[in-house]
Amino acid sequence: MPEPRHTLAVIVxxxxxxxxxxxxxxxxxRHAETHAHIDVDVIDLDTVRPYELRGGTEAYESFAKRVDRADAFVVITPEYNHSFPAxxxxxxxxxxxxxxAKPVGFVSYGGISGGxxxxxxxxxxxxxxxxxxxxxxVSFPLAGNLFDERGELHDPAPAATAADALLKQLTWWAVALREARLARPYGA
Known part of the structure; x- marks a missing residue:
């Protein structure tokens, strides 16, 4: 049985x-796009520039719509001083x-803790x-040592296995929660 399609927003x-x-x-x-049931939308905060977003502006509305359209999220975060970026x-x-009522997964990188x-x-x-x-x-400790100058992992197997496990869980939650939100709107 094929996996149901869903939209995954990857937040850089x-x-x-x-x-x-x-x-x-x-x-x-690239790895997520090998999963045919996942539509990937990359939201790079360096491009979005969140500090410049103001409610009611076109840029704010665009960001809000992209987040709203997503069925699931993967947040890619470094670790800065034992925390995440402001x-x-x-x-x-x-x-x-x-x-x-949406699932969130994490891909992290940093020093010895991998974020x-x-x-x-x-x-x-x-x-x-x-x-x-x-x-x-998915965690990349000392990430700069794990990738070559072309951005390819020296040993891709462990990260690919972790990414597949993450995507499998996200898919289950994305589909289950989307169906739940359609059946009954979430009221926090």
Whole structure:
């Protein structure tokens, strides 16, 4: 039985100059696109510029619609000082109902922890927004050492296995929660 189609918004959470996020995002997006039932929408906060968004503007409405259209999310986050980037928090805080009753997964990178401390904190933020975070993650400790100059993993198998587990969980939740929202609107 084929998997039901759904839209996955991949949110690239770093906006720092010289950021490593595009390498991670490009790898994950290419991998997610191998799953024929997933339509990927990459929302790069470096392009969205969340601090410049104001309610009622075209840019704000565009961002809100893209988040609202998504059935599931993968947040790609680095770990900065044991946490996640401020622009990512600001982008999340700009919206509320668009996140509700939807699943969120994480792909993280950083030092020895691979960004997992940032993920722990993001789980709390998304719980407050009534989003469901999934257990499986993809984590890249010391990420700069894992990729070559073309942005390819030296050893892709472990990350691909983790990404497939993440996408499998997200698909289940995306479809189940979409059907639930259609049957009965979510009321937080």
């Amino acid at each position: 959470g770093s906006t720092r100059e010289g950021r490593f996020a595009p390498v991670i995002a490009n790898w994950f997006t 622009p990512l928090k600001h982008a999340i805080d700009l919206l509320r109902p668009q996140w509700q 997992l401390r940032a993920v722990e904190q993001l789980r709390l933020v998304f719980a407050e927004l009534h989003a469901t975070t999934v257990r499986e993650t």
